[in-house]
Amino acid sequence: MEKQVLRFKVNGDEYEVFIHPKTLLVEVIRDHLGLTGTKRGCETVSCGACTVNINGASVKSCSVLAVQCEGLEVTTVEGLEKDGKLSPIQRSFLDHGSFQCGFCTPGMLMSATAFISEAKNPTKDQIKESIEGNICRCTGYNSIVRAIEAVTAGKYKEE
Amino acid sequence: MINDFHYLKPASLKEALAMYAEHDDCKVICGGQSLLIVMRQGMVAPEYLLDIKHVKELSYIKFDEKDGLRIGATTTHREIEKSDIIAKKYPVLVAMEEKLASIQTRNWGTIGGNLAHADPAGDPGPVLIALNAEIKFGNSGGEKLVPLDEFFVDYFETQMEQGDLVLEVHVPAPEPKFGCAYQKFNLLDSDMGIVAAAASVTLNADGTCKDVRIVLGNAGPIPLRVTKAEDLLKGKKLDDALFAEAGTIASEECMPVADIHASEEHRRHVLGVLTKRMLKKAFEQAQTAA
Numbered sequence: 001m002e003k004q005v006l007r008f009k010v011n012g013d014e015y016e017v018f019i020h021p022k023t024l025l026v027e028v029i030r031d032h033l034g035l036t037g038t039k040r041g042c043e044t045v046s047c048g049a050c051t052v053n054i055n056g057a058s059v060k061s062c063s064v065l066a067v068q069c070e071g072l073e074v075t076t077v078e079g080l081e082k083d084g085k086l087s088p089i090q091r092s093f094l095d096h097g098s099f100q101c102g103f104c105t106p107g108m109l110m111s112a113t114a115f116i117s118e119a120k121n122p123t124k125d126q127i128k129e130s131i132e133g134n135i136c137r138c139t140g141y142n143s144i145v146r147a148i149e150a151v152t153a154g155k156y157k158e159e
Numbered sequence: 160m161i162n163d164f165h166y167l168k169p170a171s172l173k174e175a176l177a178m179y180a181e182h183d184d185c186k187v188i189c190g191g192q193s194l195l196i197v198m199r200q201g202m203v204a205p206e207y208l209l210d211i212k213h214v215k216e217l218s219y220i221k222f223d224e225k226d227g228l229r230i231g232a233t234t235t236h237r238e239i240e241k242s243d244i245i246a247k248k249y250p251v252l253v254a255m256e257e258k259l260a261s262i263q264t265r266n267w268g269t270i271g272g273n274l275a276h277a278d279p280a281g282d283p284g285p286v287l288i289a290l291n292a293e294i295k296f297g298n299s300g301g302e303k304l305v306p307l308d309e310f311f312v313d314y315f316e317t318q319m320e321q322g323d324l325v326l327e328v329h330v331p332a333p334e335p336k337f338g339c340a341y342q343k344f345n346l347l348d349s350d351m352g353i354v355a356a357a358a359s360v361t362l363n364a365d366g367t368c369k370d371v372r373i374v375l376g377n378a379g380p381i382p383l384r385v386t387k388a389e390d391l392l393k394g395k396k397l398d399d400a401l402f403a404e405a406g407t408i409a410s411e412e413c414m415p416v417a418d419i420h421a422s423e424e425h426r427r428h429v430l431g432v433l434t435k436r437m438l439k440k441a442f443e444q445a446q447t448a449a
Contacts (some may be wrong), residue, residue, distance in 0.1 A: 001163040021166030133261025
């Protein structure tokens, strides 16, 4: 089958990749662009480890055809830091110890980033719902929820 | 492993319908949140894939007091969930969307794709049938408008034929004294329902039941209306005893199968309980509706 050109932006940079149309977004991000922060987990839209944001909205990149991202803007976990400085949610994760094995962390950060960008004074339940599509198999949810809560409460500003 | 396919990307609806008519072994992808799973399993392996994700003409939510609600096929679940007018006029649709899969899936998956996939465990089917919705689909030769409860034919099968695209979902304007409720039973909030029930109740001015719809999810090959249970309630002054009796009838009338998630007996039992509860909830809404 014929390959084709995909032009899109990832973390602010323009990319042009030559791919088979069946290539998934997660494959382009990891295998073509070498951005391995985004994880492959279940590959059945269940676990959320592959979460990236497309035009600011979270999606599971294991279940998006890369060619559908033509002209769109994708953000991966590598795109959260600006000029070597971590984003508020990244710093909050560090301060709250929101990691155990760390495999779910990139996906959690992307879901949390999308949520924080639109949430106004969210309740704790809304914060929990914001990571409903992300599974942490170490079950470290409480520290993740606390980290998001601290950012939405205004304790972390952009540096 | 996803098979190799030729990728078709139409720029407009007209072009999409023309391309679909020209290619026989062709599947349609929009969000692909269901399709890519079955393609990865090798259960679906089309020669052509027609991508309508960016066909803008099919992405809209319109509401008119007389005409009701019209949702374009490529509207995402998240757009429905976040729509102010839907929250105001059809709150049950927002409540349903909030529990449909995960935020990520709702951000990319679409209402038209969900209905075309025709999974009997899907959430929108039962709720939209309870809301008396119609679905418009068509091909390069013309369009068809059918009641949604006639659209589903069997497991993953609809009335649509090769070349047909889902175009629009139409929900009539809510009647006065109308209520509608939906709940699914599952272990994780974002899972598909092990079973689900939607009920709508319309009351006459004297408080008797003018119309009622009970639609069960994952209770048979299609989103299943249980008409014997509905018939019990029509024209009557509704009360808890009638809701319980309707639940019993519904649990006998439905046809769930056993699988790894639940036995047939368990499904029947829970469907009866959910039917009773959703009827009561819809009835109470109808009583207090303007």
